[in-house]
Amino acid sequence: MPSLINRWEVLDLTAEKSLLRAMAAAGLRPYLVDWGTPNDEERRFDSEAYVARLERALAFLAKRARRAPAVLGYCMGGTLTVALAARQPRRVAGLALLAAPWDFHADRTGHAFLVSAGPLLAEVADKVGELPVDVLQTLFWSLDPWLAVKKFGRFLGMDQAGAGAREFVLLEDWLNDGAPLAGPVARECLVGWYGDNVPGSGRWVVGGRRIVPAKINVPALVMIPSGDRIVPPLSAAALADPVRGLKNVTRRDLPLGHIGMVVSGRARDLCWTPLIDWLRDIPAKTPRKRH
Amino acid sequence: MLPPPVLPRLGPRPLPLHLGTALMTWASSESAWKNWKPGSPGSRPNSPVPETPVPGAPVPDAIAALLPEIAALEARDGAGRFEEALRREIARRMHRLAEGVLAYRQHAVRRTLENPPAVWSEGNTRLLDYGATHPAARAPYWSCRR
Incomplete structure (x- = not known):
């Protein structure tokens, strides 16, 4: 499950830089959720509606595979996946979370603009029906206003025919090709999550069920990139906390960034391989007799 | 069959914000220098009637430390040379940013995976x-x- 904001292509950027293709080559059977661009109905979705959709996709997959699959969420997709595992424990064999935010108040460095503008932007989302891509990109800008100046200067210094420039272009295309965020879920994120820390304070209710990580028993892997400037490591680490975190959790800290954990030169060794090994070792949930 | 249409790139989005951030920051170096350079009202905090709207804040230590060096350079090469060099550097940086963005937008690479x-x-x-x-x-x- 990728984020609702940035699309899934970062998980399958090129034949070599593809977590999904690496999983398939290792003998796993990965399925990917492509959220697309919200249509008229989806523009009225809140997090509950998105989790309900994931539940239906999971039911389809469990039937197709005749066993409970492991679920894997990246970034905000990870936050939604926690709710999925809480609501469908018997259909989830394992829960892997990559840079998934949970405790939105654990480290608010750089969030001043986001928090102060949040309620106003939520009004915009209410009126427009969605939070437009350029507004979302402005929030990313606010985390590091000089980033574009630094990185486009660096890009100019690269061999334009080389692999580095090629990757820069593909990543930049992905970053700028985000989807708008449905109005109700935008309000939840801006005011509920960043403003009031609803998930991290144990008040997130999805379909009548309060989502409490400490009550989720499925085997879980929490991967935390220590250089993450989009999801603060402390926010993701809340899911691996010995008391408040997931009950049956393995924590892995990676010396990578938010995007680097899935596409950098070291992603294969430091993230993909341990992730694939962990997924392979999950006990089967609905074992059938061996022939 | 025709290949799928190639959409023009929009990044870095929103472009006016990225360009504006850079322009405002670099251009403010030039206006700050006008206030801090020797002889300007802002460079003398006790000046009774500042001629600019900028309050007569003291020149920051980091800039004050450079003033003798700048004065020595201008004594050798002519008055106003530092300001010219500052303006050139601002233009160079703006060009570099614009060229970087254009190089990205015009790059031939596209994601081609099926x-x-x-x-x-x-x-x-x-x-x-x-x-x-x-x-x-x-x-x-x-x-x-x-």
């Missing part, structure tokens, strides 16, 4: 089956666990 088929969909959400990308993924489940 996406695997969707096996389920609801609204605009699809479930793509990456088992189609490698035979190892399509092997029976138990065969890889034996």
Whole structure:
């Protein structure tokens, strides 16, 4: 499950830089959720509606595979996946979370603009029906206003025919090709999550069920990139906390960034391989007799 | 069959914000220098009637430390040379940013991977089956666990 904001292509950027293709080559059977661009109905979705959709996709997959699959969420997709595992424990064999935010108040460095503008932007989302891509990109800008100046200067210094420039272009295309965020879920994120820390304070209710990580028993892997400037490591680490975190959790800290954990030169060794090994070792949930 | 249309790139989005951030910051160096350079009202905090709207804040230590060096350079090469050099550097940086953005926008590379088929969909959400990308993924489940 990728984020609702940035699309899934970062998980399958090129034949070599593809977590999904690496999983398939290792003998796993990965399925990917492509959220697309919200249509008229989806523009009225809140997090509950998105989790309900994931539940239906999971039911389809469990039937197709005749066993409970492991679920894997990246970034905000990870936050939604926690709710999925809480609501469908018997259909989830394992829960892997990559840079998934949970405790939105654990480290608010750089969030001043986001928090102060949040309620106003939520009004915009209410009126427009969605939070437009350029507004979302402005929030990313606010985390590091000089980033574009630094990185486009660096890009100019690269061999334009080389692999580095090629990757820069593909990543930049992905970053700028985000989807708008449905109005109700935008309000939840801006005011509920960043403003009031609803998930991290144990008040997130999805379909009548309060989502409490400490009550989720499925085997879980929490991967935390220590250089993450989009999801603060402390926010993701809340899911691996010995008391408040997931009950049956393995924590892995990676010396990578938010995007680097899935596409950098070291992603294969430091993230993909341990992730694939962990997924392979999950006990089967609905074992059938061996022939 | 015609190839799919290539859409023009919009990044870095929103472009006016990125360009504006750079322009405002660099241009403010030039206006700050006008206030801090020797002889300007702002450079003398006790000046009774500042001629500019900028309050007569003291020159920051980091700039004050450079003033003798700048004065020595201008004494050698002529008055106003530092300001000219500052303006050149601001223009160079703006050009570099613009060239970097244009190089990205005009780059020939596009993602060309073929996406695997969707096996389920609801609204605009699809479930793509990456088992189609490698035979190892399509092997029976138990065969890889034996």
